[in-house]
Amino acid sequence: MRASQSWSADMVTTSIKWLRRNLFSNWWNTGLTVLVLYVLWSAVPPFIDWAFVSAVWHGEGRAACLGPGKGACWPFVYANLDQFIYGRYPAELRWRVNVAFLLGLAGLVPMLIPRVPAKFWNLGYLVIAWPMIAIVLISGDRPGLIGVDTDLWGGLLVTLIVAITGIVASFPLGVLLALGRRSEMPVIRSLSTIFIEFWRGVPLITVLFMASVMLPLFLPREIHLDNLLRCLVGVALFSSAYMAEVVRGGLQAVPRGQIEAARALGLSYWQTMGLVVLPQALRHVIPGIVNTFIGLFKDTTLVLIVGLFDFLGQVRVQLSDMHWSTPQGAATGYVFAAFVYWVFCFGMSRYSAFMERRLNKGMVR
The missing domain is CATH 1.20.5 (Single alpha-helices involved in coiled-coils or other helix-helix interfaces)
Structure with missing residues:
Protein backbone atom coordinates (compact mmCIF):
# COMPACT_ATOMS: atom_id res chain seq x y z
CA MET A 1 0.00 0.00 0.00
CA SER A 54 -26.16 15.25 -32.06
CA ALA A 55 -25.38 13.63 -35.42
CA VAL A 56 -27.92 11.68 -37.43
CA TRP A 57 -26.66 8.14 -38.08
CA HIS A 58 -29.62 6.47 -39.75
CA GLY A 59 -32.35 7.58 -42.10
CA GLU A 60 -33.57 7.80 -45.68
CA GLY A 61 -33.44 11.12 -47.49
CA ARG A 62 -33.15 14.67 -46.31
CA ALA A 63 -36.11 14.40 -43.95
CA ALA A 64 -34.05 12.36 -41.50
CA CYS A 65 -31.53 15.19 -41.10
CA LEU A 66 -33.95 18.09 -40.88
CA GLY A 67 -34.92 19.51 -37.53
CA PRO A 68 -33.58 21.75 -34.77
CA GLY A 69 -30.50 20.68 -32.89
CA LYS A 70 -29.42 17.98 -35.33
CA GLY A 71 -25.75 17.68 -36.22
CA ALA A 72 -23.90 15.94 -39.01
CA CYS A 73 -25.96 14.06 -41.60
CA TRP A 74 -23.98 10.83 -41.95
CA PRO A 75 -26.68 8.99 -43.97
CA PHE A 76 -25.73 11.38 -46.78
CA VAL A 77 -22.23 9.84 -46.78
CA TYR A 78 -23.55 6.26 -46.63
CA ALA A 79 -25.94 6.82 -49.52
CA ASN A 80 -23.32 8.37 -51.78
CA LEU A 81 -20.25 6.39 -50.76
CA ASP A 82 -20.10 4.53 -54.08
CA GLN A 83 -20.10 7.81 -56.00
CA PHE A 84 -17.40 9.20 -53.71
CA ILE A 85 -15.16 6.23 -54.51
CA TYR A 86 -15.93 5.39 -58.16
CA GLY A 87 -17.73 8.41 -59.59
CA ARG A 88 -19.97 7.38 -62.50
CA TYR A 89 -17.99 4.21 -63.17
CA PRO A 90 -20.54 1.46 -64.08
CA ALA A 91 -21.63 -0.39 -60.96
CA GLU A 92 -21.44 -3.82 -62.58
CA LEU A 93 -17.79 -3.22 -63.55
CA ARG A 94 -16.47 -1.77 -60.30
CA TRP A 95 -14.99 -5.12 -59.38
CA ARG A 96 -12.26 -4.34 -61.93
CA VAL A 97 -11.28 -1.22 -60.01
CA ASN A 98 -11.23 -3.17 -56.75
CA VAL A 99 -9.05 -5.90 -58.23
CA ALA A 100 -6.64 -3.34 -59.71
CA PHE A 101 -6.12 -1.58 -56.40
CA LEU A 102 -5.89 -4.84 -54.44
CA LEU A 103 -3.11 -5.96 -56.79
CA GLY A 104 -1.36 -2.64 -56.22
CA LEU A 105 -1.77 -2.96 -52.47
CA ALA A 106 -0.39 -6.50 -52.61
CA GLY A 107 2.79 -5.12 -54.16
CA LEU A 108 3.00 -1.96 -52.06
CA VAL A 109 2.77 -3.56 -48.61
CA PRO A 110 5.84 -5.83 -49.04
CA MET A 111 7.71 -2.90 -50.56
CA LEU A 112 7.08 -0.78 -47.46
CA ILE A 113 8.25 -3.49 -45.04
CA PRO A 114 12.06 -3.28 -44.85
CA ARG A 115 12.66 -6.93 -43.93
CA VAL A 116 10.73 -8.41 -46.85
CA PRO A 117 13.25 -9.69 -49.46
CA ALA A 118 13.25 -9.37 -53.28
CA LYS A 119 12.84 -5.59 -53.26
CA PHE A 120 14.16 -5.31 -56.84
CA TRP A 121 11.50 -7.63 -58.26
CA ASN A 122 8.85 -6.03 -56.09
CA LEU A 123 9.79 -2.61 -57.42
CA GLY A 124 9.68 -3.90 -60.99
CA TYR A 125 6.19 -5.23 -60.39
CA LEU A 126 4.96 -1.92 -58.96
CA VAL A 127 6.56 0.29 -61.60
CA ILE A 128 6.13 -1.83 -64.74
CA ALA A 129 3.75 -4.77 -64.39
CA TRP A 130 1.07 -3.37 -62.07
CA PRO A 131 0.44 -0.11 -64.03
CA MET A 132 -0.14 -2.10 -67.21
CA ILE A 133 -2.50 -4.49 -65.42
CA ALA A 134 -4.36 -1.61 -63.77
CA ILE A 135 -4.78 0.28 -67.05
CA VAL A 136 -6.20 -2.79 -68.78
CA LEU A 137 -8.57 -3.58 -65.93
CA ILE A 138 -9.85 -0.06 -65.27
CA SER A 139 -10.08 1.27 -68.82
CA GLY A 140 -11.02 -2.04 -70.46
CA ASP A 141 -11.11 -1.71 -74.26
CA ARG A 142 -9.45 -5.10 -74.61
CA PRO A 143 -10.82 -8.42 -75.87
CA GLY A 144 -13.18 -9.77 -73.24
CA LEU A 145 -13.47 -6.45 -71.34
CA ILE A 146 -15.98 -3.67 -71.78
CA GLY A 147 -14.33 -0.29 -72.31
CA VAL A 148 -15.10 2.46 -69.81
CA ASP A 149 -14.46 6.02 -70.97
CA THR A 150 -12.43 8.21 -68.61
CA ASP A 151 -15.31 10.72 -68.52
CA LEU A 152 -17.10 8.20 -66.29
CA TRP A 153 -14.20 7.90 -63.87
CA GLY A 154 -14.43 9.94 -60.71
CA GLY A 155 -14.15 10.11 -56.95
CA LEU A 156 -11.30 8.51 -55.05
CA LEU A 157 -10.46 6.50 -58.18
CA VAL A 158 -9.35 9.63 -60.06
CA THR A 159 -7.61 11.08 -57.00
CA LEU A 160 -5.47 7.95 -56.53
CA ILE A 161 -4.70 7.63 -60.25
CA VAL A 162 -3.52 11.24 -60.52
CA ALA A 163 -1.57 11.09 -57.23
CA ILE A 164 0.09 7.72 -57.88
CA THR A 165 1.02 8.63 -61.44
CA GLY A 166 2.40 11.98 -60.37
CA ILE A 167 4.43 10.48 -57.53
CA VAL A 168 5.83 7.56 -59.54
CA ALA A 169 6.69 9.68 -62.59
CA SER A 170 7.96 12.81 -60.84
CA PHE A 171 10.46 11.12 -58.52
CA PRO A 172 12.87 9.61 -61.10
CA LEU A 173 12.43 12.61 -63.40
CA GLY A 174 13.17 14.95 -60.49
CA VAL A 175 16.34 13.00 -59.63
CA LEU A 176 17.55 13.26 -63.24
CA LEU A 177 16.79 16.99 -63.32
CA ALA A 178 18.65 17.53 -60.05
CA LEU A 179 21.68 15.69 -61.41
CA GLY A 180 21.40 17.64 -64.64
CA ARG A 181 21.32 20.97 -62.82
CA ARG A 182 24.55 20.03 -61.05
CA SER A 183 26.15 18.63 -64.19
CA GLU A 184 29.52 19.92 -65.38
CA MET A 185 28.23 20.05 -68.97
CA PRO A 186 26.86 23.57 -69.65
CA VAL A 187 24.16 22.42 -72.11
CA ILE A 188 22.69 19.82 -69.73
CA ARG A 189 22.90 22.20 -66.80
CA SER A 190 21.21 25.03 -68.73
CA LEU A 191 18.41 22.85 -70.09
CA SER A 192 17.70 21.38 -66.66
CA THR A 193 17.68 24.83 -65.05
CA ILE A 194 15.32 26.24 -67.69
CA PHE A 195 12.95 23.29 -67.32
CA ILE A 196 12.88 23.53 -63.53
CA GLU A 197 12.44 27.30 -63.36
CA PHE A 198 9.74 27.29 -66.05
CA TRP A 199 7.54 24.73 -64.33
CA ARG A 200 8.13 26.22 -60.87
CA GLY A 201 7.06 29.62 -62.17
CA VAL A 202 3.70 28.44 -63.54
CA PRO A 203 0.69 27.69 -61.28
CA LEU A 204 -0.65 24.15 -61.45
CA ILE A 205 -4.08 25.48 -62.42
CA THR A 206 -2.54 27.06 -65.49
CA VAL A 207 -0.71 23.83 -66.33
CA LEU A 208 -3.92 21.81 -66.14
CA PHE A 209 -5.85 24.38 -68.15
CA MET A 210 -3.21 24.50 -70.86
CA ALA A 211 -2.95 20.71 -71.00
CA SER A 212 -6.71 20.27 -71.27
CA VAL A 213 -7.76 23.20 -73.44
CA MET A 214 -4.79 24.69 -75.28
CA LEU A 215 -2.65 21.62 -76.05
CA PRO A 216 -5.16 20.04 -78.48
CA LEU A 217 -5.08 23.25 -80.55
CA PHE A 218 -1.39 22.70 -81.32
CA LEU A 219 -1.72 19.03 -82.24
CA PRO A 220 -2.77 17.57 -85.61
CA ARG A 221 -6.44 16.70 -85.86
CA GLU A 222 -5.73 12.99 -86.21
CA ILE A 223 -3.98 12.97 -82.83
CA HIS A 224 -6.36 12.83 -79.89
CA LEU A 225 -5.06 12.65 -76.34
CA ASP A 226 -7.41 11.73 -73.53
CA ASN A 227 -8.20 14.55 -71.12
CA LEU A 228 -7.09 12.50 -68.12
CA LEU A 229 -3.83 11.56 -69.84
CA ARG A 230 -3.07 15.21 -70.57
CA CYS A 231 -3.65 16.10 -66.93
CA LEU A 232 -1.44 13.24 -65.77
CA VAL A 233 1.44 14.48 -67.94
CA GLY A 234 0.99 18.04 -66.71
CA VAL A 235 0.92 17.02 -63.05
CA ALA A 236 3.99 14.80 -63.44
CA LEU A 237 6.06 17.51 -65.14
CA PHE A 238 4.95 20.14 -62.65
CA SER A 239 5.76 17.99 -59.62
CA SER A 240 9.11 16.86 -61.05
CA ALA A 241 10.41 20.43 -61.00
CA TYR A 242 9.76 20.74 -57.26
CA MET A 243 11.13 17.27 -56.64
CA ALA A 244 14.32 18.23 -58.49
CA GLU A 245 14.97 21.12 -56.12
CA VAL A 246 14.37 18.93 -53.08
CA VAL A 247 16.82 16.32 -54.36
CA ARG A 248 19.34 19.02 -55.32
CA GLY A 249 19.34 20.18 -51.70
CA GLY A 250 20.25 16.65 -50.65
CA LEU A 251 23.03 16.46 -53.24
CA GLN A 252 24.56 19.66 -51.93
CA ALA A 253 24.58 18.21 -48.40
CA VAL A 254 26.86 15.33 -49.45
CA PRO A 255 30.52 16.26 -48.79
CA ARG A 256 32.68 16.70 -51.86
CA GLY A 257 35.15 14.22 -50.40
CA GLN A 258 32.63 11.39 -50.95
CA ILE A 259 32.69 12.00 -54.70
CA GLU A 260 36.47 12.32 -54.79
CA ALA A 261 36.90 9.08 -52.84
CA ALA A 262 34.56 7.24 -55.23
CA ARG A 263 36.47 8.59 -58.23
CA ALA A 264 39.74 7.51 -56.62
CA LEU A 265 38.37 3.96 -56.38
CA GLY A 266 37.75 4.00 -60.11
CA LEU A 267 33.96 4.30 -60.04
CA SER A 268 32.27 5.88 -63.02
CA TYR A 269 29.97 8.90 -62.76
CA TRP A 270 26.79 6.83 -62.64
CA GLN A 271 28.29 4.34 -60.21
CA THR A 272 29.36 7.20 -57.96
CA MET A 273 25.91 8.75 -58.03
CA GLY A 274 23.97 5.52 -57.68
CA LEU A 275 26.10 3.81 -55.05
CA VAL A 276 27.62 6.68 -53.04
CA VAL A 277 25.98 10.07 -53.50
CA LEU A 278 22.26 9.47 -54.06
CA PRO A 279 21.74 7.08 -51.11
CA GLN A 280 23.14 9.74 -48.77
CA ALA A 281 21.39 12.64 -50.49
CA LEU A 282 17.96 11.02 -50.51
CA ARG A 283 18.28 10.09 -46.84
CA HIS A 284 18.90 13.75 -45.99
CA VAL A 285 15.78 14.98 -47.81
CA ILE A 286 13.19 12.34 -46.89
CA PRO A 287 10.99 15.00 -45.17
CA GLY A 288 11.14 17.23 -48.25
CA ILE A 289 10.32 14.37 -50.60
CA VAL A 290 7.34 13.25 -48.55
CA ASN A 291 6.20 16.85 -48.21
CA THR A 292 6.18 17.13 -52.00
CA PHE A 293 4.20 13.89 -52.27
CA ILE A 294 1.65 15.15 -49.73
CA GLY A 295 1.31 18.45 -51.55
CA LEU A 296 0.80 16.60 -54.83
CA PHE A 297 -1.86 14.38 -53.29
CA LYS A 298 -3.83 17.41 -52.11
CA ASP A 299 -3.31 19.27 -55.37
CA THR A 300 -5.25 16.58 -57.19
CA THR A 301 -8.38 18.52 -56.25
CA LEU A 302 -7.47 21.07 -58.94
CA VAL A 303 -8.34 18.65 -61.76
CA LEU A 304 -11.96 19.66 -61.21
CA ILE A 305 -11.38 22.81 -63.28
CA VAL A 306 -10.77 20.69 -66.40
CA GLY A 307 -13.84 18.53 -65.96
CA LEU A 308 -12.37 15.63 -63.98
CA PHE A 309 -14.34 14.84 -60.84
CA ASP A 310 -11.87 13.74 -58.20
CA PHE A 311 -12.86 12.78 -54.66
CA LEU A 312 -13.59 16.31 -53.45
CA GLY A 313 -15.23 17.20 -56.76
CA GLN A 314 -17.51 14.19 -56.50
CA VAL A 315 -18.50 15.23 -52.99
CA ARG A 316 -19.45 18.66 -54.31
CA VAL A 317 -21.46 17.10 -57.13
CA GLN A 318 -23.45 14.94 -54.73
CA LEU A 319 -24.25 17.99 -52.60
CA SER A 320 -26.43 19.26 -55.45
CA ASP A 321 -28.74 16.23 -55.09
CA MET A 322 -32.05 17.63 -53.86
CA HIS A 323 -32.79 14.27 -52.20
CA TRP A 324 -30.05 15.11 -49.68
CA SER A 325 -30.24 18.90 -49.61
CA THR A 326 -29.91 19.80 -45.92
CA PRO A 327 -28.34 22.72 -44.03
CA GLN A 328 -25.62 20.48 -42.58
CA GLY A 329 -25.11 18.39 -45.74
CA ALA A 330 -22.24 20.48 -47.11
CA ALA A 331 -20.40 20.56 -43.80
CA THR A 332 -20.81 16.79 -43.41
CA GLY A 333 -19.47 16.11 -46.89
CA TYR A 334 -16.48 18.40 -46.50
CA VAL A 335 -15.62 17.01 -43.06
CA PHE A 336 -15.72 13.49 -44.48
CA ALA A 337 -13.52 14.55 -47.42
CA ALA A 338 -11.06 16.25 -45.07
CA PHE A 339 -10.85 13.11 -42.95
CA VAL A 340 -10.10 10.92 -46.00
CA TYR A 341 -7.36 13.28 -47.19
CA TRP A 342 -5.94 13.45 -43.68
CA VAL A 343 -5.76 9.64 -43.44
CA PHE A 344 -3.69 9.38 -46.62
CA CYS A 345 -1.43 12.34 -45.80
CA PHE A 346 -0.92 11.29 -42.18
CA GLY A 347 -0.06 7.77 -43.32
CA MET A 348 2.64 9.08 -45.65
CA SER A 349 3.98 11.34 -42.92
CA ARG A 350 4.19 8.55 -40.33
CA TYR A 351 5.90 6.17 -42.73
CA SER A 352 8.47 8.80 -43.64
CA ALA A 353 9.19 9.33 -39.93
CA PHE A 354 9.64 5.56 -39.53
CA MET A 355 12.10 5.45 -42.44
CA GLU A 356 14.02 8.43 -41.05
CA ARG A 357 14.48 6.69 -37.70
CA ARG A 358 15.49 3.44 -39.39
CA LEU A 359 17.99 5.03 -41.77
CA ASN A 360 19.49 7.26 -39.09
CA LYS A 361 20.29 4.37 -36.72
CA GLY A 362 23.63 3.86 -38.41
CA MET A 363 24.45 7.55 -38.06
CA VAL A 364 23.99 7.64 -34.27
CA ARG A 365 27.27 7.51 -32.40
Missing part, protein backbone atom coordinates in the same frame (compact mmCIF):
# COMPACT_ATOMS: atom_id res chain seq x y z
CA ARG A 2 2.78 2.42 0.92
CA ALA A 3 4.67 1.51 -2.26
CA SER A 4 1.58 2.30 -4.33
CA GLN A 5 1.10 5.64 -2.57
CA SER A 6 4.79 6.47 -3.06
CA TRP A 7 4.57 5.63 -6.77
CA SER A 8 1.47 7.83 -7.17
CA ALA A 9 3.18 10.73 -5.38
CA ASP A 10 6.22 10.38 -7.64
CA MET A 11 4.01 10.42 -10.74
CA VAL A 12 2.25 13.57 -9.57
CA THR A 13 5.56 15.27 -8.78
CA THR A 14 7.00 14.28 -12.17
CA SER A 15 3.89 15.52 -13.97
CA ILE A 16 4.00 18.87 -12.20
CA LYS A 17 7.67 19.28 -13.04
CA TRP A 18 6.98 18.45 -16.69
CA LEU A 19 4.15 20.97 -16.86
CA ARG A 20 6.27 23.69 -15.30
CA ARG A 21 9.23 22.98 -17.57
CA ASN A 22 7.31 22.66 -20.86
CA LEU A 23 4.10 24.68 -20.52
CA PHE A 24 4.51 27.19 -17.69
CA SER A 25 8.23 27.94 -17.66
CA ASN A 26 7.70 31.71 -18.11
CA TRP A 27 4.92 34.23 -18.61
CA TRP A 28 5.06 33.89 -22.43
CA ASN A 29 4.70 30.11 -22.42
CA THR A 30 2.00 30.35 -19.78
CA GLY A 31 0.01 32.79 -21.91
CA LEU A 32 0.33 30.60 -25.01
CA THR A 33 -0.71 27.52 -23.04
CA VAL A 34 -3.80 29.25 -21.69
CA LEU A 35 -4.68 30.56 -25.17
CA VAL A 36 -4.34 27.13 -26.76
CA LEU A 37 -6.44 25.52 -24.03
CA TYR A 38 -9.12 28.18 -24.53
CA VAL A 39 -9.19 27.60 -28.30
CA LEU A 40 -9.42 23.83 -27.82
CA TRP A 41 -12.17 24.21 -25.25
CA SER A 42 -14.09 26.53 -27.59
CA ALA A 43 -13.74 24.35 -30.71
CA VAL A 44 -13.39 20.69 -29.77
CA PRO A 45 -16.49 20.07 -27.58
CA PRO A 46 -18.89 21.75 -30.08
CA PHE A 47 -17.36 19.77 -32.94
CA ILE A 48 -17.68 16.48 -31.04
CA ASP A 49 -21.29 17.31 -30.23
CA TRP A 50 -22.02 18.14 -33.90
CA ALA A 51 -20.13 15.18 -35.40
CA PHE A 52 -21.09 12.45 -32.93
CA VAL A 53 -23.51 13.31 -30.12
